[in-house]
Amino acid sequence: MRPPGRQNTALSVLRIGFLGAVLVFVIFPLVWLAIASLKTRAAALAVPPTVIFTPDFAAYEKIVASGLLDAFLNSFTIAITNVLLSLLIGVPAAYALARMRGALQENLSFWVLSIRLAPLFAVILPLYVLFQQLGLLDTRLAVSLAHLTLTLPLSVWLLMTYFRAMPLDLDEAAMLDGAKPWQTLLMVIVPVARPMIASVAVIVFIFSWNEFLLAFFLTSRDAQTVPVVVAGLAGTMSFDWPLIAAISICSMIPALIFVGFAQRHIVEGLASGAVK
């Protein structure tokens, strides 16, 4: 795959330049935010920017008092619940779809995919009514369930394409040994598909973690997620940029840790099926 070096000096320079530019584009806002979070309000707004300043941790102290820590717990619980539900429901469904053929399969899988296309603002009111009837408003469960609208079709679609690429001999051998379909799925398919399932789990987690609109409308006090709290704090009495910056930085940390080791899984999982 690696082409011989001679004709490619220009290309390598281009590549390094491009990569450097992208890295700056990605990192700079975050670094700037991190710096701003340590400034006083006046210093954060100064133009030209103050370069030398004594770090001020007031913003972070405010955060500890603001209930953002609860929001982390909420976001995390919601995302994990959502991952488990997506997989528990999605894996068998994707397997069934993968082992179907013809028009029914095609229509069904397109239907699953198209469900993702409903504009969120328009389904909020009915979802609100639904969860109100179920008595689930402002619970983590409600948000987890609502996030299924986004994540279940996604995981079914990704897993389906993956399962379809798996050789049929595996199932057939198991079936010949007298295994029931669910046994085949659990004993044969799932172990083989573990990297892909891990990758879907990571993607689903990220979607749920980032989602704002549904979480915003369905929660009020007890179940607010990180993006909802961030949005709420940012708009209050004064636009306290250091505080917003500090909140933003904090809101990234858990997810960054998570993605640090999980991003490899995403690529591996996607590579082993979904986009082939």
Added chain:
Amino acid sequence: MTLDWRFWFLIPMIMALATVILFPTAYLFWMSTQHWLVTDPDRYFAGLDNFLRLLGGSDFWQALRVTGAYLALSTILMLGLGMGLALTFARAGSGVMRAIVVMPLVIPPVVAGFTWRFLLNGEIGFIGAFLLPMTGLDVNLLAEPRAALVSVVIADVWSRTPFMFLIFLAALQSIPRDYYEAARMDGANPFHEFFFVTLPMLRGALFVAVLFRLVDAINTFELIFVMTRGGPGRATQILSIFGWRTAFQELDFGQAAALGVVMLAICLTAAMLVFRQFVKGDPGTTGT
């Protein structure tokens, strides 16, 4: 014959999706036929009135134009950037660099919006108030209509490109190496390789990427809202913000629902076209 096992495997999914989606969608269709103004105690059947009003007014078309421009601009940039990154990382770049490039993926869009607003703001932003004036350009990035659209696109590209990148990287890694070797034997240069080997092999990935982009763009809300509130004026008011304003500010639920139905129709059509183009045309790309 009793019901096939596949049926039982599908039932939980169908039930789950029916609850969280079919019911709301049915409700949406019903709402779209109602004269339902929160300010008006009378709620009654209005037939297609909401649709006629929506399509007959200028707001919808304005929002559609903005959405189109926003979608096109951001998609081109994201695909280009994502593809460029994937090609680069297939040959160079360390795991640490890759982790850095992927970082924005886990940053909630609402945070991304604030971050960029902070940078681009024309009075206090490092880019908007310091770097840009030094270059002699006198434009307020968030308050000049065209610049504002570009600004929200930049923030969106920053926030969502990593996902494109990962999709493409995954796809690149799954292209068998002998394809390249064969091409090289035929005397192909890197550009030939890209256009005749890589690109055709990326069709499936492109499909997934474009589809994700479509869904993402349709539901983009908070990123734009925190940056410009859809302004100045309506310059960055994409359909989702227009819908939100109609429903929750102007309190016209019927009209908002009609917009929801129209958006759903547009998206379905678009998805079907993409689906045809990429999947049906070439069965090999779905992995079968």
Added chain:
Amino acid sequence: MKTTATLLTASAIALALPVAAYAQTEVNIVAFAPGFAWADMFGPSGTDKTDKLRAFEEANDIVVNIEFADEETARQKVLLDLVNKTGTYDLVMLGSDGAVQTFSYAGYLEPLDDLLPTATQYFDADAVYPQFLEANRVNDQLWALPYYSFGAGVIYRKDIFDRYGIAEFPATTAELEDALATIKAGLEADGVDDMFTLTMRGAPGEEPSLDLSGFVYAYAGYPAWFEGGATTPEAIREADAKPIFTGDFREGFETFVNWSREYGPDGIATHTWVDMMNLYGAGQAVVLMPSAINGFAALGGTEDENVAQHTAFAPSPAGPSGEPVQSFWTFSIGVSAYSDNKEEAFKTLAFLTGEQAMQGFAESIGWPYSTFPSITRGEVLTAKWPAEMLDQIEASYDQANPQYFPYIPELNAFMERIGTAASEAIAGSKTVDEALEELQAWAEDRMERAGYYE
């Protein structure tokens, strides 16, 4: 593996289940500005109850639960709660610029007139500036009680005015325009490029509409939204009064837009009140108007010495009609029609908006605005502010016409549209006339649809 997964799911779902509610009369409130509103009740974080609040809770066997959100968010929560008749919130944040009118007409609120006598120990309606109650009166009934509230006024930088030879703050809009031009030219000549002459707000949505309506009132001399200045649904129906956004509304609208473009910051077309406050607080603006309260908010948070030392207050200038530019608003709270405990809710409301609470607000925030004359004239505020200024502020209440815009159910939608039209005109994507024509067409359609002209 399956068992583990099941266990995990079960525990995750268990974690996600709601916390069981306890049995006592609970009053749930949604409001904005934690640590600012009722800082003396809920502490600086907005979540700790102070002894003051606990005393109230114990005396009345009520548990007060407050949920703070940002202003926009809080409005959405209230709306969803009321529209769906959920009754989650017993007390809802309203504001006298749309929500009080819209929700009272829709039947979502409990009228308060009969409840007033039940909690006079906390809230004495006769002790309040009548205009702040008037602002929350729709269709001859009272729907909400005012918390912090304000009238029109100007906050400006005396040092800059002095520097360019303007000794007195102008009393009319025409003179003010001259002054703004002088200052702008002066700043330019002196090479000051990080200071704007005027800061107002021009973000799309309802943000600019309150102040803009104040300009319209000052230029037309009446609430020039509908023919004949009709301000109630009955009056509009009776006179068959059509919208006049391309008529008498125009001059005030145009002035607001032109001043924003000419003297405002470059980003004004996306600025909310927070931006205008920040700009003033950072010493980047000379004049903030016409809702001076935002100027006082800026003073509270400023780290700029010049701003702190050289800020002065002036009454809102009079327009060509002789009426001053208006800006009058109450952060008001009402009782949900779907509350199960309306009496307890009202008692809590009376406590939270009563003299004791407003005294706490004066002590912790210290703005020269209060809903009670006794507090404006009380020790805390007279010690902090010059007597002349407090006189001027009281005078601004007397000059205020709380109904300087129509009190119609559609007010929310109109505020939204007017603000967006202004934002478009300020950004230059439409001319004033184009924006107003579009507004006019929309307004005619909306009124028609609501059945006004049958």
